[in-house]
Amino acid sequence: MRKYRYVKSEASQHDMKLVQLGAKVEQINSKMCYVKFDIEGFELAYVYNINKKGKYFLERIKPYPLPMREFKSESDVINIIKIDLEQFKNAVNSRNIDAFVTISTELNRTIKQFEDLFLYYNVPKIETQIIMGKISEIQKEIANTKENSERVYFTKDPDNL
């Protein structure tokens, strides 16, 4: 009970500070769920939140952080995790798994660097065009690689490819 009271006190302080910054703050009672799988020593973890307001959040936190697609009801989250798990079980047996995790982590880091670049510096237009061109190159490379690679998962089609 005492720890819960500290949480409430902390939440009240956040509420007050954010309201003074101009935010509209709504505190929602919810269940925060941490989910962990151990696939032959490879750790896969998620965090998701279910609540009565119908606002749901799911994020994969390991092997690298990634917001997952939105889901309409709390029951959908199990299907999303189930598919993700099946795909990672396949991927773990692949000899490219280490490269896959490294590339995904680097892409995440690149997004953060890009954000810092634009938020901390006045970037010349020519540089933004160069970066855009490099991103197009990567996207084309991913599309080409897809054409030349054997599909191994068929339960559902890719969401972004």
Place this chain on the structure above:
Amino acid sequence: MLHNHVLVAILIFSLTYTAIISEKINRTVIAMFGAVLMIIFQVISQEHAFGVVDYNTIGLLIGMMIIVNILKKTGIFQYVAIKTAKVSKGDPWRIIVYFTIITAISSALLDNVTTILLIAPVTFVITDTLEINPIPFMIAEILSANIGGTATLIGDPPNIMIGGATGLGFMDFLMNLAPVVLVIFVVTILLLKVIFKKSLQVKEGNKNRILDFDETKTIKDKVLLIKSLIVLGLTITGFAIHQFIGLESATVALFGGTFLLLISNIDPEEVLIEIEWTTIFFFIGLFVLVGALEEVGVIGFLAEKMIDFTKGDLVMTTMLILWLSAIASSFLDNIPFVATMIPLIKNLAAISSINVTPLWWALALGACLGGNGTLVGASANVIVGGMLEKQGHKLSFMNYMKVGFPLTIISIIISTIYLMVFYI
């Protein structure tokens, strides 16, 4: 058989009490477990165990918790705190004075823990802004919460329990305790000024940052605020007249709580989930434990011993209860202590010709004010200690006691004079 029941009852009660004091096991769990053991070992029947639970106390606590849980959603407490901080123009000592007044008044109308949970977060934001150590502010708020709570029937759990057991009403508590509480509060504030004044230095720039706060942003739902304040006003009026219209205080609180639930359009689950059920079940467990002890005659035996010790002298008995309650409540949870003392005083009334009314006020003053003695004396103190630690400001047991204990002794001396002059 009966002799065995006495031994079993004393054993279960002592072990449970020890476990509560040790804080090694959750107090609610151990109180409920001890209560169930009393039934299993047939010290008290299940039917009688349910009968000894004081539902007036339970109903009053639940009713007020419902009202507060809805009221706090409106942002009114933040509004009042920011408004007063701005009126003080960022002067730390004036903020302490205003916040302690808010805390004392709120604590008289709500329970201490709730008051602290409402005022502490605002205080941390203000002290962060002023870039000043929050410890003097928080010590002042602990003291004023416990002092303010002493003034009314609904201000502190010991008073709620005394009211529930004796039929003494809201106005009885207000008329008999508020005058001395007011004196104690003023003396405490004056002494706090002497203790803390030198440590409250802030930069002028930080004072101006307080003026940038916008209190109007804190009100989240104006309609709900108006409804809540009307219901709170009705409830307090109900407390003021409940004895004259033949209603128990729990009925008034539950009317206020359920009426506000009805008109607020808030999901009742959102409100009821915030009720401190662990506290409610702790009370239920204690009532059964003490009821079982009374059932087997232990409380009556202790009352006889007390009469033998004091020779039935009212002055000595009153002083014994006042000072014993104060010292015990400084170091122990005052709720189980008061739960045990209530049937003891009732037994005193039954076996002697003593006028026990001053004893109830002595118990209320001792148990409530005694909570200020140490950092573990009351739930509000423990919570503030934890909050400060989490904020990176460690308030040690001794550092609190250096301020809290002498001020407690002074408040009990004032109470002693008050009881001697007006009641004995």
